[in-house]
Amino acid sequence: MEASAALSLKSSSWIGSEKGGRRSEGFSRFQSGIWEKKRVQSLGLIDSRCHRVSIRSGKLEPKISCCYKKSGGTESIHNSVDEALVLKRKSEDVLPYLNGRCIYLVGMMGSGKTTVGKILSEVLGYSFFDSDKLVEQAVGISSVAQIFKLHSEAFFRDNESEVLRDLSSMRRLVVATGGGAVIRPINWKYMKQGLTVWLDVPLEALARRIAAVGTASRPLLHQDSGDPYMKAFARLSALSEQRGDAYANADARVSLEHIATKQGHEDVSALTPTAIAIEAFVKIESFLTDKAAVRNSSLPSGMSA
Numbered sequence: 001m002e003a004s005a006a007l008s009l010k011s012s013s014w015i016g017s018e019k020g021g022r023r024s025e026g027f028s029r030f031q032s033g034i035w036e037k038k039r040v041q042s043l044g045l046i047d048s049r050c051h052r053v054s055i056r057s058g059k060l061e062p063k064i065s066c067c068y069k070k071s072g073g074t075e076s077i078h079n080s081v082d083e084a085l086v087l088k089r090k091s092e093d094v095l096p097y098l099n100g101r102c103i104y105l106v107g108m109m110g111s112g113k114t115t116v117g118k119i120l121s122e123v124l125g126y127s128f129f130d131s132d133k134l135v136e137q138a139v140g141i142s143s144v145a146q147i148f149k150l151h152s153e154a155f156f157r158d159n160e161s162e163v164l165r166d167l168s169s170m171r172r173l174v175v176a177t178g179g180g181a182v183i184r185p186i187n188w189k190y191m192k193q194g195l196t197v198w199l200d201v202p203l204e205a206l207a208r209r210i211a212a213v214g215t216a217s218r219p220l221l222h223q224d225s226g227d228p229y230m231k232a233f234a235r236l237s238a239l240s241e242q243r244g245d246a247y248a249n250a251d252a253r254v255s256l257e258h259i260a261t262k263q264g265h266e267d268v269s270a271l272t273p274t275a276i277a278i279e280a281f282v283k284i285e286s287f288l289t290d291k292a293a294v295r296n297s298s299l300p301s302g303m304s305a
């Protein structure tokens, strides 16, 4: 089935879980204990498919114990078998063009980088990493909010850049980046070693999601009092203004408004993460095939890259 056909399948509103809520205990253990970048010279990561990833070689090595067992299973977030099938087909279309390059998801806080990133990584057979988590592990502090409080935003940003630099030498990863990673030009240099995808979500939807789960883990949004939705919306609007077009540097843009229009929904909250992941593949494929076409058109006739 074509992606466009699947995207028009009727879908019900997707009810997500609190950030990290789908993570099993095993995953949290993995996230909190494995990467001690600053202390250990020979760096190793363990991915969601129970492989050890050597950060030096970027190669996957088999790992014996299992580290990530999803509580609900991916099936619970696919809206239907059809949707899951389209996702699989699109991943197979994109895989040869990707040729091992990493996918970096960028977007505002709450835009779904973690949720969608895990779906993409699973279906591609790539490893998934959340750069915020990697910074927490590198610094040895268990939350971004605490890093901001005990050190500073600048300290966090320096570590975020180091994490992105290290990841940039690796292959076959999907990375959910921090919402503010786009503000430093050097981070783009690292991320552009792979494919960058912007999850473009309307501010109202972001504020709704964030108000639903609270702002405690998001220091740039945290407010002690006031209506959670209104406060989140005001802060997100200010951040989005400051960031200007930074997200638009991404190679591919996944606009939830655009998907909702295609599917005939009035509101983006009707979209499942799987439908968003499918659109991400559509956009990645179109970016990569356009690029290949440009390369071929500059070759002498009869040759292809």
Ligand SMILES: Nc1ncnc2c1ncn2[C@@H]1O[C@H](COP(=O)(O)OP(=O)(O)OP(=O)(O)O)[C@@H](O)[C@H]1O
Pocket: 014, 015, 016, 017, 018, 019, 020, 107, 108, 109, 110, 111, 112, 113, 114, 115, 116, 132, 176, 177, 178, 179, 209, 210, 213, 218, 269, 271, 272, 273, 276
């Ligand atoms: N398509 C969706 N529809 C509704 N809610 C969603 C959707 N995708 C994610 N969510 C919910 O929105 C919240 C934020 O999602 P997620 O953690 O994936 O975003 P993020 O971009 O990684 O956020 P951050 O940058 O702050 O780490 C979570 O509570 C998640 O369950």
Ligand SMILES: O=C(O)C1=C[C@@H](O)[C@@H](O)[C@H](O)C1
Pocket: 108, 109, 132, 144, 177, 178, 179, 180, 181, 217, 218, 219, 220
């Ligand atoms: O948008 C931002 O600036 C941030 C987003 C989060 O992912 C964290 O990286 C941190 O809270 C800052």
